[in-house]
Amino acid sequence: MGRRKTPNIGKAINGFFSTVNKMAKAAARAEKQRIREQNQRIRQAERAERESMRRIEQLAMAQRRADREYEKEMRRQEREQQRAEREREKVEKLYAKQLAQEQLEAEMSEIESENEEWTTVHTLAGHIVSLDEINATLSRCDYEQQNIDAANCMFENPYPSDHTAKIRAMSEADSMFDMNTALAELQKARELYNNLNFTEKEPTLMMVRDILTKEAENQIHSFLPWKQSRLRKEYVDLYTDVRYYEMHDEWEKLKKEYEDMKAKFLADMESKKSAVEKIRDDKANFLTKRTQEIQEAVLKEWKEERDTYYNNLRANLQDMISGDKNYIITAVDSIFPNDDLPMEYFVDIAYDEKTGKALVDLDLPEIEDIPQQKIAVTPSGKKTIRQKTQTDLRSDYAHCIFGLAMYVASNIFNVSLKIQDIEISAYTQRKGENSAVATDQYVFLVDFTRELFSLIDFQKHSSAEIMEAFKRHYNMTKTYDMKEIDFSSAYGKMETFVPADYNDFI
Secondary structure, eight states: OOOOOOOOOHHHHHHHHHHHHHHHHHHHHHHHHHHHHHHHHHHHHHHHHHHHHHHHHHHHHHHHHHHHHHHHHEEEHHHHHHHHHHHHHHHHHHHHHHHHHHHHHHHHHHHHHHHHHHOGGGOOOOOOOOOHHHHHHHHHHHHHHHHTTOOSOOOOOOOOOOHHHHHHHHHHHHHHHHHHHHHHHHHHHHHHHHHHHOHHHHHHOHHHHHHHHHHHHHHHSSSHHHHHHHHHHHHHHHHEEEHHHHHHHHHHHHHHHHHOOOOOOOOHHHHHHHHHHHHHHHHHHHHHHHHHHHHHHHHHHHHHHHHHHHHHHHHHHHHHHHHHHHHHHHHHHHHOOOHHHHHHHHEEEEETTTTTTTEEEEEEOOOSSOOEEEEEEEEOEEEEEEEOOOHHHHHHHHHHHHHHHHHHHHHHTTTTOOEEEEEEEEEEEEOTTTSSSEHHHHHHHHEEEHHHHTTOTTTTOOHHHTTTTTTEEEEEOOOOOOOOHHHHHHHHHHHOOOOOOOGGGG
């Protein structure tokens, strides 16, 4: 045996220390790396903290800016709201002012219109008809009554067209002939006919063999392929003709049923169509006949109404010419009072056929009924509403009652040509001194003559001025206070009154 080699202890120790040294260096490197990584993490944490603080500061700054912008916007909105509120208040004030002005103008217009109605009654006095005009109207009446086609007739209802008759006939026809139901039934029958289709295909030998082949595949099976094929073919060949005739017979039956049903639907559709045509023809015939009947009836009624109008007009004109006492009194009673005037008044008449003189008692409206306000113009030229003074009221009342007398006379003169003079005695109800009881007090007496009355232009002069053209008597002060007149001397004073020159009033 060879000698065993002894271990090298020094080398082992050196290796140990070398390993320990390496481990120490590795540990030092690891510690250094750990410290470096720790320091890096600390720096990263510091950077993250600084970044977080920076973001927090940025957010705080942004929030402060946002708060400032919000406050700024709120102040702006508040200013806008205040401005809008001021504008709204300004507009409301302007609107209220405008509305108040419009209301004031409307009120003033109403006051002016009301005063006009009360103080210009005489301007409603109409044209006084003459004998020549009545004769001309009678001639025109005869001509128009005999000539239906005359233009610009006094009878204002036009010749009736057949349009109204057609509408009435159509309404009756619609209720008698139910065309809508007939049309709906025809449409239903047409849809049934058009929707009727025969979709069954006529069977062929190839179709039958395909069906039998599928049946054979489902019913015939064999372990021997050649035998299975032969049996299936024999099955198809055996039943082809029989099945074909069966299927064709069934198809023929279905086709016949379809054709029968189609013929039935066609006959029903034609029947419904004939019914519609019959209703249409019957309705058209009815419309033609019924329109003619209605038109003839309407035309007859129109002619009767027209003849009645001209006959009554002719009779009225003849009465105006002849004018007996009963006719005149009845006619006057039917005229007054009317709705032409805003005031309350009453007329009583007596008529003297020998002299042609109408004696009228005129119950006047009260002075208290006169409108109490007037429109005045200030020194600056602005219109304003003022309460009338007593002088204003009495002046308006005098013009009102004088004008009323002229309006009444105008209507009475046109009742009959026989009336040549109208003597009006006008009275009102007043309370006497130391008395609470109102009594009738006559305040004026006037005599209107037809000849002069028919010449006056009532639009150019006031009623008080026109009174000066006729014999009259009244006791009116300079402040228009109408005193009661004494009938014991009234007629004498009226007869001695010298009228103004009538040429001043025409």
